[in-house]
Amino acid sequence: MRPQKTLDKDVLVGLTEVFQSKGYEAASLQDLATATGLKKASLYHRFPGGKKQMAEAVLEHLAKWVGENVFQVLRNSEHSPEIRLKNAMVQIKVLYDDGKNTCIFRALSMETGISLFRLQIEKGMKEWLNAFEAIGEELKLDSKTAKDYAYQSMIDIQGSLILTSTLNNPQIFEEALQRIINRYLT
Template identity: 55%
Template sequence: MRPQKVLDEEILTGLTKVFRAKGYEGASLKDLSDATGLKKASLYHRFPNGKQEMANAVLSHLDYWVTNNVFKTLLNEEITPQTRLKKGLAEIKRLYDDGNETCIFRALSMQAGVELFEEQIKNGMQEWIATFFNLGLALNFTKQEAEIMALQVLIEIQGSLIVCKGMGDIKIFETAVQQIENKYLNT
């Protein structure tokens, strides 16, 4: 028998793929079951509150990943702000598979999901803004400049993911990430 922790990771990865691809409303229990390799009864055993609990688990899992891989990198004062930015943007590219993956905020903010997950989505976006705001301050931006840039980062990342999906061109995301780096490093 496999260790439970590995199984949890596999289940969350499967659930994440379905919610990213189909959103909350579009994700059927069959889709979720197929993606995790669990029968519907086993899914309900693990997630007694059903699909909403599964989506909450995905949000928590991704929040943990982003905090540990993106935010901690961007806020790591042991390395220069320039290096933090480059490493943090590399982690963002990894999070979104270089533009191939949809943002979970977008996927869960459609239809009924917006009401169910509004607080988590809002908090998550505020964390993104606060982290990039602090990075801006570390790069000697004024508070106003850092605030404007931080919000713009969120807009550019999220917007580029939507546009690259719609256009079928991941280079749009790559370009947006590069432009963020250029703006922060003034190059």
């Protein structure tokens, strides 16, 4: 078997960029092929389930990245909860490229995407909420406040991504992440 010229990670990065920028419905096979550097036939060879399987692979790839780089940071008991929260915000900045990237959940929840990926998106959102709620409880917030802060943190992240993109102002995303830190630590 010949070695793959294009690494799986590079393929996933290309697929992610297309789905983030165009959503599921508008992402054409040509867009996906161009972004990955593969021919359409090679793309189908790697993903026989077509565009749906490609989007599922992106969701899985990003879930793994978030698990390792955000959730594990929030749970790392070697550091204080305050440090973990701040470190997680740094990783969230990386994930969203300082607010330039659209959240994959948003991108895939438009039109047909929501019916295809509802369970994965719902599971992912619950994981985010649980992680923020847990750090709130570690910071000695009562369970209702920790839950409220978790929801508000997700609203801040998602809303600031939309505003950052629409107004072309990365400061909005930066300030939203700082508000999250301030909310938990004051």
